[in-house]
Each structure stands twice: as structure tokens, then as C-alpha cells.
Amino acid sequence: MKVNAKMSCTKQSRFVELLETHVGILHKVSRLYQDQKEDQDDLFQDIILQLWQSFDTFRGDSEFSSWMYKVSINTAITYFKKKNRRPDRQVLPDTAILATESRSSVEQEDRMAILYSALHKLDKVEKALVFLYLEGQNSREIALALGISAVNVRVRLTRIKTKLKTILKSMGYGS
């Protein structure tokens, strides 16, 4: 019993530690897939919950961030906006929700706001592609995360870039 409790505690602290290092991914995914702050917070929590429940499947043979990309995107894509907000009985590690404080400058934040506004006009799969691309993943890694071919990734990315350019132009950021 004591051994189990100790193992559970170790698992929890390891999870929180890894989460703290990579939690920026969650912030970005939530902001990418939801436009309202309240929905972003809910999705943020949902992804943490899913990461915690799937944590046993992380064996350490790949980067934690790569594993986190998959779980986060899979969760965000199958996420529905809430109609009514009620408390849930689901329990997570006590420290698994974290304060977020942006370090970005005002100018940078403005540019990010423009980018997110444009990205919200893409469909869910396009968002996933752009997200992984901006995170610095190469075509092969993106292909692995999404389950499509690397060639397909490259072609789609080219199309999405053109589409985004048009969107940004229509928003008044043409040059």
C-alpha cells in the first residue's frame, strides 16, 4: 500500500515537473483552437487531464514534447465547446494547474493576436499542421503526429501559407 502511494507520488511529481517545462505547448494549443478566454481555460484543463490520464503510455523513448504534441492536438481536435459549465468530479494532481504569465512584449503580443485571429479561420486539421510547423517540427515529424505522408504535409503547408496570406491581407496586413 505504502509502495503504491509512494510510486503514485513520484509519478505525480514527475508529471508536474515535465508539465511545467513544456506547458507553453498547452497554452498555445488552447489559444489556437478556442477564441474565447473561458473556452481556452477549459481546453487547457482538459488537455492536462488527458495528459495525466495518458501519462502511463509515455515510456520515454521519444521526447516528452513530441508525446505532448500528439495528446494535446488529439484532445483539442475532439473538443467541443461547453454549453453549460458545471463542476466535475474528475480529480487531477493538486499542482497540475499552473499560473500563466506572459513574458511577451506589447508589440509582440499584438503580432501574436493578429496571427491567432488569422489562424482561427483555418479548419482543425490545418491548425494542427500550422501549430507543429511553428513549433519547429519538420515534415517527417508532422507526418508522424498526424498520420499522413511527409509529401502531403509539405503540399498542405504550402497551400495553408497561401491561404493565410490571403486571410492576413483581408485583415489589412497585406505587406
Place this chain on the structure above:
Amino acid sequence: MDLDDFKEDWSKDTIIYSRPLKSLQPINGTSSIVYRIRKHIRNDFLKMTLFYLLLLLIFILRSQTALSLFLISLITFLLLVQGALYFWRFFLFYKKLLRYDLSLRKSLRRIAYELEINIELYRNMVYCAVPLTSLVLIGLIGENSILTFFRQLVLFPSPLTITGLLPPFLWVLILQIIIYQLLKWHIRIHYTRYLNALNQILEDIDREA
């Protein structure tokens, strides 16, 4: 301006995450497709079990003859077992879905495939249960009812004639059609629409580049 112009801003968009906040207990209700389906299935199971248990209880308290008590209790018990078997199948399905670390396409395919099978199973289960449940209800209301209508439904006119049997048969048929339509609506709202949403995403993934 294009996507590559934002790459630098994106990488610099860092967040400081050091301070642990309050406990996560309770957190807001979760909203992923899988959790929603699970919630609906759980609620359906609870409602169904309560409904049949209530029927059994009423029968035990009200039944006038041992034969009717035996027959209707048996049917209700069978319905309960049938429901429990389905929900056990669904529980296994849900356990399998807890893996979110597969590739997006693989993960969604698996959920959509399993969900489709489970919706069909659920549809078959409820469609099979409806006629039996209707019989139980008619028996329950009709056996002790002082209303002529229900007594006529249970105690067929004597001697048996086609014209005499037609009204109760028509009533049962109308009742079935109404219940089937309600169930169809229930399945669409609580299950099929999520499957459609998943299939739509899969179509987007599979779209030829």
C-alpha cells in the same frame, strides 16, 4: 506578411509557469467528444436500470396473479441483463479509447470505428427492448386498470375477431412508431452527431493534397 514572418514571435511567446495554483478539485466539466459520449452512455445506463427496477418493484407490489408476476418479472429481468451486457461492451470500448498518444489519424479512426459499432449495438439493443418494454408497460397498466381502454388491450375481446383485435394492435403500432422516433432523435443528439463530427475531421485529414 506570411506565416514565416511570425515564426520568431511564436518561439519568443514564452510563458512563466512556476507558481502552482489552487487545487484542481473541482474543475470544470470536460468537453471532449469521448467524455461527452461516456457521460451520455452512463446516464442512459443509470436511467434504464432505475426504470426497470422501478417497474419490477411496482409489479411485485401490484401484481394480482402469480403467472403475470412471473412473466413480467422475467421479461424485465431479461431487459436488464440485455442492457447490462451492452453497457459492459461500451465500458470496454471506453477503456480502449483512453490512449491519446497515437497519431491523429489513427486515434480518430479508432474512435470513429468503435463508436460506429457501439452506436449500432445501442440502436439494436434499444430497438429490441422497445416492444418488450411496451408489453411490460401495457401489462402493468392494464392488469389492474379500471380504464376500459387498458383492460381491452390486455384482455382481448372474446370471442377473438379481426375487427376486435384491430384497435389494440393499432394502438400498439402507433406507440411503437412514436417510441422509435424518439429513440432515433435521442441517438442522433447524444451519439451520431459526435460520430459525424469525427468523420468530418477524418475527411479533412484524408483530403488529397
